[in-house]
Amino acid sequence: MLALLVAQNIAFYIIAALMVVGALRVVTCKNLMHAALWLVLVLAGAAAQYILLASEFVAITQVLVYLGAIIVLFLFGVMLTRAKTGTDEDLDNKNSAKFIGGGVAVLLLGLMGYSLIDGFKDTEFGNLMVQRTSEVSDSIFSTYLIPFEVLSVLLLAALIGAIVIARRD
Amino acid sequence: MYLNQFLLLAAILFCIGVYGVLARKNGVLVLMSIELILNAVNINLVAFGAYWNANDNTNVSGQVFALFVIAVAAAEVGVGLALVLLIYRNRQSIDIDDVDMLKG
Numbered sequence: 001m002l003a004l005l006v007a008q009n010i011a012f013y014i015i016a017a018l019m020v021v022g023a024l025r026v027v028t029c030k031n032l033m034h035a036a037l038w039l040v041l042v043l044a045g046a047a048a049q050y051i052l053l054a055s056e057f058v059a060i061t062q063v064l065v066y067l068g069a070i071i072v073l074f075l076f077g078v079m080l081t082r083a084k085t086g087t088d089e090d091l092d093n094k095n096s097a098k099f100i101g102g103g104v105a106v107l108l109l110g111l112m113g114y115s116l117i118d119g120f121k122d123t124e125f126g127n128l129m130v131q132r133t134s135e136v137s138d139s140i141f142s143t144y145l146i147p148f149e150v151l152s153v154l155l156l157a158a159l160i161g162a163i164v165i166a167r168r169d
Numbered sequence: 170m171y172l173n174q175f176l177l178l179a180a181i182l183f184c185i186g187v188y189g190v191l192a193r194k195n196g197v198l199v200l201m202s203i204e205l206i207l208n209a210v211n212i213n214l215v216a217f218g219a220y221w222n223a224n225d226n227t228n229v230s231g232q233v234f235a236l237f238v239i240a241v242a243a244a245e246v247g248v249g250l251a252l253v254l255l256i257y258r259n260r261q262s263i264d265i266d267d268v269d270m271l272k273g
Contacts, residue, residue, distance in 0.1 A: 008170055016178045023182050023205055027189030032197060039201050042182070046208050049175065050235075053219040058211075058235045065239050070204065070246050077197045077250040081257040091195045093266070101191030109184040116176045123172040126223035131232060139229050140236070151240055158244035166251035168258075 012052055019045035030087045036074045043067055057133040175216035183209035196253040196263035200246060207242045211235045 022041035029035050043066040050059035092098060140148055182205055189202025218231010257263050 005170065009174075012170065012174055016174075019178065020181055020185070023185040026201055026205065027185055027192065027198075032195065035198060035201060039204065042205065043208065046212060049178070049212055050215050052170075053175070053215050054222075055215050055219060055232050055235075058215055058232050058239075061236060061239055062211075065243055066204075066208075070243060073246055073250055074197060074201060077200075077253060080254055081197065081263050090264075091193060091198060093192055093194045098192040101188045104191060105184040105188035108187060109180060112180040112183070113177060116173055116180060120171075120173045120176065123220070125170050125172060125220055128170075128219060128223055129226060131219070131222050131229050135227060136229050136232050136236075139233050143230075144233050144237075147237065151237060155240065155244050158248050162247045162251040165248070166254050 008052055012049070015045045015048045015052075019049075030089060030091060032078050032088065032091070033075075036071060036078060039074070040067060040071055043071070054128045054130045056130065057136050172216060172220050175212055179209040179212040179216070182206075182212070194264050194266055196256065196265055197250070199265060200249045200253070203249075204242065204246070207238060207245075211238050214238065 019042050022038045022045065025038040026035050026042065029038065043062065047059045047062040047067070050056075050062060093101075186202045186205030186209060189205060190199055193199050193202060214231050214235045216231075218229065218235070221228055221231060253263050256268060260267055
């Protein structure tokens with residue numbers, strides 16, 4: 001049991017380090033295509049963290065929807081707007097805006113970090129059990145049935161809206 | 170494993186996303202930063218869901234919420250990229266700074 005916990009912790013920290021590096025590259029790198037590919041690393045890392053949290057269905061959905069669909073959409077967006085494929089120095093705002101953005105991010109991180117460490121100190125997960133997909137589906141189709149139906153209408157509206165906005169006429 | 174590990178990771182990713190939204194000029198990159206923020210929120214939801222599930226095995230609300238967020242994020246990216254394409258078609262550029270026609 002202890003060996004498993006140590007292995008889980010090591011896996012968590014390796015994946016977390018990869019995700020943070022990937023996220024930093026997404027917001028700093030000078031090449032649009034590379035930014036999209038670094039985003040793949042972050043999203044795949046999130047899927048791995050869901051596996052560590054024993055939430056298998058969300059992990060699979062993350063891979064299918066984010067890695068499979070959203071990244072392809074981003075690559076389409078990059079290509080359709082005929083961005084430079086090489087490095088492009090003109091992706092960022094002025095230095096003052098970067099400075100303000102960095103300040104806001106650091107302040108926010110300090111605030112959230114302090115309140116999280118203060119609030120949850122060393123709360124442990126207890127006995128993590130696999131959260132079965134059958135229970136997820138039971139929950140969606142009983143407790144959360146109405147939000148689920150609303151969501152399907154929202155997806156339909158977004159689909160029609162995207163077609164109407166993007167089509168040439 | 171501590172609950173705080175996951176919450177702090179999510180906080181770091183969220184802040185990186187906020188920096189990206191504020192510092193980037195390219196429309197597609199701003200959308201990517203928004204995806205980072207949404208993912209950070211999802212990690213939070215699944216972590217709290219797993220924490221709750223360890224005490225009450227029939228409760229999977231955290232996962233269900235995360236699935237809803239994923240679906241809404243997919244819709245958001247679709248409409249967002251359609252808007253970016255429209256801006257590109259009208260102005261031959263997707264720099265957010267160039268969309269300043271409301272300034273008069």
